[in-house]
Amino acid sequence: MARKLIGKCRLCGKVLVFEDFDSSNYCSKCAASMAEAAERNRQREAEERRREDEKAAALNRITAFPITLSDEKRSRQSGFELPTLSNITPKGDYRSYIAIDVETTGLTPSQDRIVELSAVKFQEGHAIETFSTLINPGKPIPAEAVAIHHITDDMVKDAPTISQVLPSFEAFLDCPIITAHNLEFDLKFIYYSGCRILEQKHKYIDTLEQSRKKIKKSDIDGHTLSDLCDYFRIQQAGSHRALADAMACGEVFQQLVEVVQS
Numbered sequence: 001m002a003r004k005l006i007g008k009c010r011l012c013g014k015v016l017v018f019e020d021f022d023s024s025n026y027c028s029k030c031a032a033s034m035a036e037a038a039e040r041n042r043q044r045e046a047e048e049r050r051r052e053d054e055k056a057a058a059l060n061r062i063t064a065f066p067i068t069l070s071d072e073k074r075s076r077q078s079g080f081e082l083p084t085l086s087n088i089t090p091k092g093d094y095r096s097y098i099a100i101d102v103e104t105t106g107l108t109p110s111q112d113r114i115v116e117l118s119a120v121k122f123q124e125g126h127a128i129e130t131f132s133t134l135i136n137p138g139k140p141i142p143a144e145a146v147a148i149h150h151i152t153d154d155m156v157k158d159a160p161t162i163s164q165v166l167p168s169f170e171a172f173l174d175c176p177i178i179t180a181h182n183l184e185f186d187l188k189f190i191y192y193s194g195c196r197i198l199e200q201k202h203k204y205i206d207t208l209e210q211s212r213k214k215i216k217k218s219d220i221d222g223h224t225l226s227d228l229c230d231y232f233r234i235q236q237a238g239s240h241r242a243l244a245d246a247m248a249c250g251e252v253f254q255q256l257v258e259v260v261q262s
Contacts, residue, residue, distance in 0.1 A: 074194030
Protein backbone atom coordinates (compact mmCIF):
# COMPACT_ATOMS: atom_id res chain seq x y z
CA MET A 1 0.00 0.00 0.00
CA ALA A 2 1.15 3.56 -0.72
CA ARG A 3 0.01 6.67 1.13
CA LYS A 4 -1.50 9.41 -1.03
CA LEU A 5 -2.44 12.90 0.06
CA ILE A 6 -5.64 12.74 -1.99
CA GLY A 7 -6.95 9.74 -3.88
CA LYS A 8 -10.15 8.30 -5.32
CA CYS A 9 -10.90 4.62 -4.79
CA ARG A 10 -11.73 2.77 -8.01
CA LEU A 11 -14.29 0.62 -6.22
CA CYS A 12 -16.20 2.76 -3.73
CA GLY A 13 -15.48 6.04 -5.53
CA LYS A 14 -14.79 7.94 -2.37
CA VAL A 15 -12.21 10.73 -2.44
CA LEU A 16 -10.02 10.24 0.61
CA VAL A 17 -7.32 12.32 2.18
CA PHE A 18 -4.16 10.78 3.65
CA GLU A 19 -5.36 7.27 2.76
CA ASP A 20 -3.41 4.16 1.82
CA PHE A 21 -4.00 2.91 -1.72
CA ASP A 22 -2.73 -0.21 -3.46
CA SER A 23 -1.13 -0.17 -6.91
CA SER A 24 -4.56 -0.35 -8.57
CA ASN A 25 -5.90 2.64 -6.62
CA TYR A 26 -8.21 0.78 -4.25
CA CYS A 27 -8.48 2.18 -0.75
CA SER A 28 -7.32 0.04 2.16
CA LYS A 29 -10.87 -0.91 3.16
CA CYS A 30 -11.89 -1.97 -0.34
CA ALA A 31 -8.57 -3.75 -0.96
CA ALA A 32 -9.03 -5.76 2.25
CA SER A 33 -12.63 -6.59 1.33
CA MET A 34 -11.59 -7.74 -2.15
CA ALA A 35 -8.81 -9.90 -0.72
CA GLU A 36 -11.25 -11.57 1.68
CA ALA A 37 -13.69 -12.23 -1.18
CA ALA A 38 -10.89 -13.71 -3.31
CA GLU A 39 -9.87 -16.01 -0.46
CA ARG A 40 -13.46 -17.16 0.08
CA ASN A 41 -13.74 -17.87 -3.64
CA ARG A 42 -10.46 -19.82 -3.60
CA GLN A 43 -11.68 -21.92 -0.68
CA ARG A 44 -15.03 -22.50 -2.38
CA GLU A 45 -13.33 -23.64 -5.60
CA ALA A 46 -11.00 -25.93 -3.65
CA GLU A 47 -13.98 -27.49 -1.88
CA GLU A 48 -15.78 -27.94 -5.20
CA ARG A 49 -12.74 -29.71 -6.66
CA ARG A 50 -12.54 -31.94 -3.57
CA ARG A 51 -16.20 -32.92 -3.92
CA GLU A 52 -15.76 -33.59 -7.64
CA ASP A 53 -12.75 -35.82 -6.90
CA GLU A 54 -14.74 -37.71 -4.25
CA LYS A 55 -17.64 -38.22 -6.66
CA ALA A 56 -15.29 -39.38 -9.42
CA ALA A 57 -13.62 -41.84 -7.05
CA ALA A 58 -17.02 -43.20 -5.98
CA LEU A 59 -18.05 -43.53 -9.62
CA ASN A 60 -14.91 -45.51 -10.39
CA ARG A 61 -15.70 -47.92 -7.55
CA ILE A 62 -18.99 -48.99 -9.14
CA THR A 63 -18.79 -52.36 -10.87
CA ALA A 64 -17.71 -51.96 -14.49
CA PHE A 65 -19.42 -54.09 -17.13
CA PRO A 66 -16.82 -56.26 -18.93
CA ILE A 67 -16.46 -55.10 -22.54
CA THR A 68 -15.61 -57.88 -24.97
CA LEU A 69 -14.25 -56.56 -28.25
CA SER A 70 -16.09 -58.00 -31.24
CA ASP A 71 -14.86 -58.82 -34.74
CA GLU A 72 -18.29 -58.00 -36.11
CA LYS A 73 -18.32 -55.17 -38.64
CA ARG A 74 -21.22 -52.78 -38.25
CA SER A 75 -22.36 -50.56 -41.10
CA ARG A 76 -23.43 -47.01 -40.35
CA GLN A 77 -27.18 -46.51 -40.43
CA SER A 78 -29.40 -43.71 -41.68
CA GLY A 79 -33.06 -42.78 -41.56
CA PHE A 80 -33.22 -42.25 -37.81
CA GLU A 81 -36.70 -41.83 -36.36
CA LEU A 82 -36.98 -40.76 -32.75
CA PRO A 83 -39.09 -43.27 -30.83
CA THR A 84 -42.07 -41.99 -28.88
CA LEU A 85 -40.81 -40.49 -25.63
CA SER A 86 -42.50 -41.43 -22.37
CA ASN A 87 -43.42 -39.20 -19.46
CA ILE A 88 -42.63 -39.80 -15.81
CA THR A 89 -46.00 -40.60 -14.25
CA PRO A 90 -47.26 -40.69 -10.64
CA LYS A 91 -47.71 -44.45 -10.65
CA GLY A 92 -44.93 -45.48 -13.05
CA ASP A 93 -42.33 -48.12 -12.16
CA TYR A 94 -38.84 -46.57 -12.34
CA ARG A 95 -36.90 -49.00 -10.18
CA SER A 96 -34.63 -50.06 -13.05
CA TYR A 97 -33.21 -47.78 -15.73
CA ILE A 98 -30.05 -46.91 -17.67
CA ALA A 99 -28.69 -43.42 -18.31
CA ILE A 100 -26.56 -42.97 -21.43
CA ASP A 101 -24.22 -40.28 -22.74
CA VAL A 102 -21.79 -39.79 -25.61
CA GLU A 103 -18.95 -37.41 -26.40
CA THR A 104 -18.41 -36.73 -30.10
CA THR A 105 -16.29 -35.04 -32.75
CA GLY A 106 -19.10 -32.58 -33.47
CA LEU A 107 -22.82 -31.97 -33.45
CA THR A 108 -23.97 -33.67 -36.68
CA PRO A 109 -24.74 -37.39 -36.14
CA SER A 110 -24.69 -38.23 -39.86
CA GLN A 111 -21.17 -36.83 -40.27
CA ASP A 112 -19.50 -36.75 -36.86
CA ARG A 113 -18.40 -39.69 -34.74
CA ILE A 114 -18.53 -40.88 -31.13
CA VAL A 115 -15.29 -40.58 -29.14
CA GLU A 116 -16.65 -41.79 -25.80
CA LEU A 117 -19.64 -44.03 -25.03
CA SER A 118 -20.89 -44.45 -21.47
CA ALA A 119 -23.91 -45.68 -19.55
CA VAL A 120 -24.85 -46.18 -15.91
CA LYS A 121 -27.33 -48.79 -14.72
CA PHE A 122 -29.54 -47.87 -11.76
CA GLN A 123 -31.55 -50.16 -9.52
CA GLU A 124 -33.84 -48.84 -6.76
CA GLY A 125 -32.31 -45.38 -7.18
CA HIS A 126 -28.69 -46.54 -6.86
CA ALA A 127 -26.00 -46.89 -9.53
CA ILE A 128 -25.01 -50.54 -9.67
CA GLU A 129 -22.99 -50.95 -12.89
CA THR A 130 -21.24 -48.81 -15.49
CA PHE A 131 -20.29 -49.16 -19.14
CA SER A 132 -17.65 -46.76 -20.40
CA THR A 133 -15.01 -46.66 -23.10
CA LEU A 134 -13.18 -44.22 -25.30
CA ILE A 135 -13.79 -44.81 -29.00
CA ASN A 136 -11.37 -44.34 -31.89
CA PRO A 137 -13.48 -42.29 -34.34
CA GLY A 138 -11.20 -42.98 -37.31
CA LYS A 139 -10.82 -39.24 -37.94
CA PRO A 140 -9.15 -36.29 -36.18
CA ILE A 141 -11.05 -34.70 -33.30
CA PRO A 142 -11.58 -30.98 -34.04
CA ALA A 143 -10.05 -28.48 -31.61
CA GLU A 144 -13.44 -27.03 -30.76
CA ALA A 145 -14.65 -30.47 -29.62
CA VAL A 146 -11.48 -31.09 -27.61
CA ALA A 147 -12.04 -27.74 -25.87
CA ILE A 148 -15.37 -29.08 -24.55
CA HIS A 149 -14.65 -32.68 -23.53
CA HIS A 150 -10.81 -32.63 -23.46
CA ILE A 151 -10.58 -35.93 -25.32
CA THR A 152 -7.61 -35.78 -27.69
CA ASP A 153 -6.47 -37.80 -30.70
CA ASP A 154 -3.67 -39.24 -28.59
CA MET A 155 -6.17 -40.48 -25.99
CA VAL A 156 -8.22 -42.43 -28.55
CA LYS A 157 -5.50 -43.67 -30.90
CA ASP A 158 -5.39 -47.11 -29.24
CA ALA A 159 -9.08 -47.19 -28.27
CA PRO A 160 -11.49 -49.70 -29.88
CA THR A 161 -13.72 -48.78 -32.78
CA ILE A 162 -17.43 -48.36 -32.23
CA SER A 163 -18.13 -51.63 -34.10
CA GLN A 164 -15.92 -53.52 -31.66
CA VAL A 165 -17.88 -52.40 -28.58
CA LEU A 166 -21.48 -52.23 -29.82
CA PRO A 167 -22.34 -55.91 -29.11
CA SER A 168 -21.23 -55.46 -25.47
CA PHE A 169 -23.08 -52.16 -25.23
CA GLU A 170 -26.29 -53.76 -26.53
CA ALA A 171 -25.89 -56.57 -23.97
CA PHE A 172 -25.57 -53.94 -21.23
CA LEU A 173 -28.90 -52.35 -22.19
CA ASP A 174 -31.04 -54.87 -20.32
CA CYS A 175 -33.22 -52.41 -18.39
CA PRO A 176 -36.74 -51.40 -19.42
CA ILE A 177 -36.02 -47.65 -19.41
CA ILE A 178 -33.35 -45.66 -21.25
CA THR A 179 -32.82 -42.05 -20.27
CA ALA A 180 -30.47 -39.26 -21.37
CA HIS A 181 -30.35 -35.49 -21.19
CA ASN A 182 -31.41 -34.30 -24.64
CA LEU A 183 -31.90 -37.95 -25.49
CA GLU A 184 -32.39 -37.45 -29.23
CA PHE A 185 -28.78 -36.25 -29.60
CA ASP A 186 -27.25 -39.30 -27.90
CA LEU A 187 -29.67 -41.76 -29.46
CA LYS A 188 -29.02 -40.44 -32.97
CA PHE A 189 -25.25 -40.80 -32.64
CA ILE A 190 -25.58 -44.30 -31.22
CA TYR A 191 -28.05 -45.32 -33.93
CA TYR A 192 -26.01 -43.87 -36.81
CA SER A 193 -22.98 -45.77 -35.49
CA GLY A 194 -24.74 -49.05 -36.27
CA CYS A 195 -26.23 -49.87 -32.88
CA ARG A 196 -29.40 -51.96 -32.79
CA ILE A 197 -30.72 -50.14 -29.74
CA LEU A 198 -34.03 -49.29 -31.42
CA GLU A 199 -34.65 -52.98 -32.11
CA GLN A 200 -34.74 -53.61 -28.37
CA LYS A 201 -37.84 -52.91 -26.32
CA HIS A 202 -37.36 -49.87 -24.11
CA LYS A 203 -39.19 -46.88 -22.79
CA TYR A 204 -37.30 -43.71 -23.64
CA ILE A 205 -37.42 -40.77 -21.24
CA ASP A 206 -35.62 -37.47 -21.85
CA THR A 207 -34.61 -35.67 -18.64
CA LEU A 208 -34.40 -32.38 -20.54
CA GLU A 209 -37.98 -32.65 -21.74
CA GLN A 210 -39.23 -33.90 -18.38
CA SER A 211 -37.52 -31.14 -16.41
CA ARG A 212 -39.22 -28.54 -18.60
CA LYS A 213 -42.56 -30.18 -17.88
CA LYS A 214 -42.14 -30.95 -14.20
CA ILE A 215 -40.21 -27.94 -12.83
CA LYS A 216 -41.70 -24.47 -12.82
CA LYS A 217 -39.84 -22.06 -15.06
CA SER A 218 -39.74 -19.53 -12.23
CA ASP A 219 -37.97 -22.03 -9.94
CA ILE A 220 -34.90 -22.74 -12.07
CA ASP A 221 -32.40 -20.71 -14.10
CA GLY A 222 -32.27 -23.15 -16.99
CA HIS A 223 -32.56 -26.82 -17.91
CA THR A 224 -29.01 -27.81 -18.77
CA LEU A 225 -27.68 -30.85 -16.94
CA SER A 226 -25.57 -28.55 -14.76
CA ASP A 227 -28.61 -26.36 -13.99
CA LEU A 228 -30.54 -29.42 -12.85
CA CYS A 229 -27.65 -30.71 -10.75
CA ASP A 230 -27.52 -27.33 -9.03
CA TYR A 231 -31.29 -27.34 -8.55
CA PHE A 232 -31.32 -30.83 -7.02
CA ARG A 233 -27.99 -30.31 -5.22
CA ILE A 234 -26.34 -33.17 -7.09
CA GLN A 235 -22.54 -33.17 -7.03
CA GLN A 236 -21.14 -33.86 -10.49
CA ALA A 237 -17.96 -35.84 -11.03
CA GLY A 238 -16.82 -33.40 -13.72
CA SER A 239 -18.97 -32.36 -16.65
CA HIS A 240 -18.55 -33.05 -20.36
CA ARG A 241 -17.15 -36.55 -19.95
CA ALA A 242 -19.60 -39.26 -20.88
CA LEU A 243 -19.51 -41.39 -17.72
CA ALA A 244 -19.79 -38.42 -15.35
CA ASP A 245 -22.65 -36.94 -17.38
CA ALA A 246 -24.46 -40.28 -17.58
CA MET A 247 -24.19 -40.60 -13.80
CA ALA A 248 -25.50 -37.05 -13.30
CA CYS A 249 -28.36 -37.69 -15.72
CA GLY A 250 -29.35 -40.86 -13.87
CA GLU A 251 -29.41 -39.01 -10.55
CA VAL A 252 -31.43 -36.16 -12.07
CA PHE A 253 -33.87 -38.74 -13.42
CA GLN A 254 -34.33 -40.17 -9.93
CA GLN A 255 -35.01 -36.70 -8.53
CA LEU A 256 -37.58 -36.00 -11.25
CA VAL A 257 -39.33 -39.27 -10.37
CA GLU A 258 -39.49 -38.13 -6.75
CA VAL A 259 -40.90 -34.76 -7.80
CA VAL A 260 -43.70 -36.47 -9.74
CA GLN A 261 -44.41 -39.29 -7.29
CA SER A 262 -44.10 -37.45 -3.96
